[in-house]
Amino acid sequence: MVEERKELDWDLLVSVPDKGVQRKLRVTSNESVSAIILKVVSKLGDSDWNNYALWWPDKQIWLSKPRQTLYAYGIMSNAVLEFTCVHRQLVIELPSKSRFSIRVHFAMMTFYVIKEICDALGIRHSEELSLMKSPFDREGYVKSTGYHRAKVKKLHDPRSRENSPGLEGVDSSSPSHTPDSPSTPRKQRMQNLAAALEHQDTALPGTGIDSGAVILRKLENAPDGGFFSEKLHRSSIEKAFINGLWLDSSKTLFEQEVKEGDLLYLRFKYYTFMDIDTRNDETRINQLYEQAKWSILTEEVDCTEEEAYTFAALQFQVKLAHTSPAYHQGPVAQTVDEPITDINAAIDQLQIELGQTKDPNASESRALQLTGYCKFSKGTRMTLKVAKRYFFLLKGTSLSYYKHEDSYSQGEPAMQRFNLTGAEAIPELDVSKRKYIFRILLPSSDDTGEIRLFFDTADEYSSWMAGCRMAMKGRPLVKQGYEQELSSIKAFVSMQDKSDTSHTTSEHDELRPEDFVGARMLKKHKPKVIARQILDAHSSMLNMSLLDAKMQYIRNWQALQAFGITYFVIRVGKSKKDELLGIAYNRLILFDPNTMEEKKVWRYSAMKSWHVNWESKEMRIDHEQNRIAFTCTSADLKLVHEFIGGNIWLSLRKPGEDLDVGMFVKLTGGVTNNLEGWGAETMAKFK
Numbered sequence: 001m002v003e004e005r006k007e008l009d010w011d012l013l014v015s016v017p018d019k020g021v022q023r024k025l026r027v028t029s030n031e032s033v034s035a036i037i038l039k040v041v042s043k044l045g046d047s048d049w050n051n052y053a054l055w056w057p058d059k060q061i062w063l064s065k066p067r068q069t070l071y072a073y074g075i076m077s078n079a080v081l082e083f084t085c086v087h088r089q090l091v092i093e094l095p096s097k098s099r100f101s102i103r104v105h106f107a108m109m110t111f112y113v114i115k116e117i118c119d120a121l122g123i124r125h126s127e128e129l130s131l132m133k134s135p136f137d138r139e140g141y142v143k144s145t146g147y148h149r150a151k152v153k154k155l156h157d158p159r160s161r162e163n164s165p166g167l168e169g170v171d172s173s174s175p176s177h178t179p180d181s182p183s184t185p186r187k188q189r190m191q192n193l194a195a196a197l198e199h200q201d202t203a204l205p206g207t208g209i210d211s212g213a214v215i216l217r218k219l220e221n222a223p224d225g226g227f228f229s230e231k232l233h234r235s236s237i238e239k240a241f242i243n244g245l246w247l248d249s250s251k252t253l254f255e256q257e258v259k260e261g262d263l264l265y266l267r268f269k270y271y272t273f274m275d276i277d278t279r280n281d282e283t284r285i286n287q288l289y290e291q292a293k294w295s296i297l298t299e300e301v302d303c304t305e306e307e308a309y310t311f312a313a314l315q316f317q318v319k320l321a322h323t324s325p326a327y328h329q330g331p332v333a334q335t336v337d338e339p340i341t342d343i344n345a346a347i348d349q350l351q352i353e354l355g356q357t358k359d360p361n362a363s364e365s366r367a368l369q370l371t372g373y374c375k376f377s378k379g380t381r382m383t384l385k386v387a388k389r390y391f392f393l394l395k396g397t398s399l400s401y402y403k404h405e406d407s408y409s410q411g412e413p414a415m416q417r418f419n420l421t422g423a424e425a426i427p428e429l430d431v432s433k434r435k436y437i438f439r440i441l442l443p444s445s446d447d448t449g450e451i452r453l454f455f456d457t458a459d460e461y462s463s464w465m466a467g468c469r470m471a472m473k474g475r476p477l478v479k480q481g482y483e484q485e486l487s488s489i490k491a492f493v494s495m496q497d498k499s500d501t502s503h504t505t506s507e508h509d510e511l512r513p514e515d516f517v518g519a520r521m522l523k524k525h526k527p528k529v530i531a532r533q534i535l536d537a538h539s540s541m542l543n544m545s546l547l548d549a550k551m552q553y554i555r556n557w558q559a560l561q562a563f564g565i566t567y568f569v570i571r572v573g574k575s576k577k578d579e580l581l582g583i584a585y586n587r588l589i590l591f592d593p594n595t596m597e598e599k600k601v602w603r604y605s606a607m608k609s610w611h612v613n614w615e616s617k618e619m620r621i622d623h624e625q626n627r628i629a630f631t632c633t634s635a636d637l638k639l640v641h642e643f644i645g646g647n648i649w650l651s652l653r654k655p656g657e658d659l660d661v662g663m664f665v666k667l668t669g670g671v672t673n674n675l676e677g678w679g680a681e682t683m684a685k686f687k
Contacts, residue, residue: 010077012070014040014054017084027070034066040083053107055082060255062107088260089216090253092117092131095267095291097222097229103214104253106260111249111665116213117266122283127650127659130269133245134262135227228265229294231519236580237593237634239300240567244635249642250665267291269643271564271585272650273554278547289318289550292557299518301562312516312530313537314544314553320491321546368477370394370467371408375454376401387454390415394464397421397471399440418442418451420471427539428452429461431493436461440468462489469543492542511535565589566643569634578633583643585651588621590628602628604648612641612669641669 008029014036015022023043027036033054041049054063056079063073063081075081086107093099102120104113110131118126222229234242246269247256258264268291276285295301296311303311371394375387390401391408400414408414420440428437436455455461466485467477475481513530514522521530544552557563565582572579572590580596582589590600608622617637620629632640645667653659 012036012075012077013080015080015082016040016044017082019044029071030069032067032069033063033073036063036070036081037066037083044083049083051085051087052083053086055084055107055254057082062252062254064107090258091219091261091263093222093226093263093265094121095228095287095294097226097290099219099222099263101216101219103216105213106253106258108252109249110247110251110253110256111661113213113253114249114266120213120215121266123287124281124284125274127646127664128268128270128273129266130249131247132265132267133247133256133258134264135242135245136263228267229298231298233299233519236567236591236596237569237578240569240580240634243566243568244639246635246639246642248636248638249668270646270650271558272647272653274650274653275655276551276554278551282547285547285550285554288554292554296557297516297518299520301557301560303560303562305521307556307560308517308521309533309537310556311553312534313541314549314556315516316511316534316538317541317544317549318546318553320488321544321549323491368479368482370464370477371405372460372464373405374456374460374464376451377454378451387452392453392464394467394471394477396476397474399468399471420468421474423468423472425465425468425472425542427465427542429493429539431458438465438468458490458493462486462493465489472543489542492538567591568632568640569593570630570632570640572628572630581630581632581640583640583647585647588644600628604651607648610641610644612637638669645669 009026012025012027013022014025021044023040025036025039025043027039037049037052037054040054055061056063056073056075058079059074061073086105087103088106089101089103091099092102100121102117104117108116111127114129114131115126118124118129123129247253247258247264268288273288276288278285293311293315296303296308371392373389373391375389376392377387390403391405393400393402393408393414397420398417399420400417402408402412402414418440420442422443424441426439426441428439429435436458437452438461440451440453442449442451453464455464463486466482466489469489470477470481470485511531511534513527513534516534517530525533541549541552565584568581568583569578570581571577578593579599580591580593582591586604588602588604589598591597592599602621602623602625606624608624610619610621612619614637616631618629618631619637619640620627631637646664649664649667
């Protein structure tokens, strides 16, 4: 039989789309892929083809194993192969609506491509993310995704070359992307190519050297009202069909009909977030926050009105933190000068406690103090006494009050002194009623556990609030930190003032309700009522830094009942009735698609096994309670398998544990043979 195969020879047609040419090669059935590439290169003439590989369009596969023969691949005389570039450009859109033109490896498993893209963008734990196809066609119209929209919409399409500067003037097949220079003698390049093919079992020449993703340039952000930022209520059935746009992580981009210049969405696919570290995950936290924010604003995840106002207040705090440097107190945004300033302030505080006098010529970075009259009452919420006017002194982290200013200037002891370290300030601000009050909750269980300060003007309120907030953090007043804190308080007071002013135009409003709540809330309540509720909820969040606000938003998002559920339309057994399967990070849920009531719940911890019949496209799940068999009508069953396996694997992983790529691919329904192709260097990065 082997001798007969040696005698089989024919003319194999190989096209080179980038050059617009075709070549006929006389081949035999036992010739290897590497030998075919050498023949193609020898017929194409002088150029560097180190970035090219063979693609079989009819079977939608790459010939990724150089030593495998044509017979082993099943290639016969009627086959037509393409010798094409493996590195091509994509437009990647992040949850923050940022878009990048990125050059990626089209012949590498999508799971590896995502890893390379995340590394280029600085996002850890790429296994939590995946790529989703655009629901728009190349002309910008909504594709048919299994459901019909009442109105077909056309948007600006970034993938056309005339609209996307990121795709102009860059040739992904250019020899500049390859290690060999065109000036290298042709004979030498052929020898290098032959040597590479001889010694590499798992990668074609050049592709293993440059398998990473390269950001070519930053594009314009996605337009308002995009597919994932449009405030359009979608039913669960619509959400299920949209989930059919996820790419198969075990296949290559070419195998999934992704073309050069296509728009893909990089989004979090699995909702088990591993090792979130505010020191190393600033980009990851920001993208998580953005995806969470848009899922709330577009009502992708349902929440109560109270929860919606809390999310809006946290979003408002994030907006304030971006515009005011006083909120950047976290480890990422802290300035170099702050530690020195704090040391100087600590020295001043030590001098104060030791009773030493302050040098009148001290630097501006030395500790300051606040003095002035205001009304004051003390006690718990139930025993607050009538407010009386006293003279107050804020020095270091201590707040003292005297009967008169003369008592202070004559050196008389204070009537009472409070240590504000660890206390909490709660605003009771109402600009429209000229109510400038804030409460201080002291770390005490006696009757003095709560005090209130009453001020006459917004400036007095802002000054004392800023000083007390610094003291509560254990940071004595210094000019630089105090001015930053003061600017943030004044910004907040200004926001509330504008929300209560009817003649203020929308162009100058910082708090626009339509930016912070969903469409149903806007229909139900007037903008002024929504703004008031947001400001009331925000009053307890003034001390939050930028990262703290984003992290709290993410934690509240995770606490929602509908968090992290991915929907698919299924048919159970032989039934022709559509039902809804929800896949969460810890369970499977069967919903009634009309009422969205839970009919059954299967937790992963009680699941024995699951099996897939790939011929009939049926999945069977064996659970401790019962067994269920179903087919999926809204997406390929492979996606359902991938979501179940991926959630189970990631939920069982321990912090700090390396990702076992082989096991992950098996559990998500991938073929382990795909691990033998391109991406060996990328696989090593998971260690």
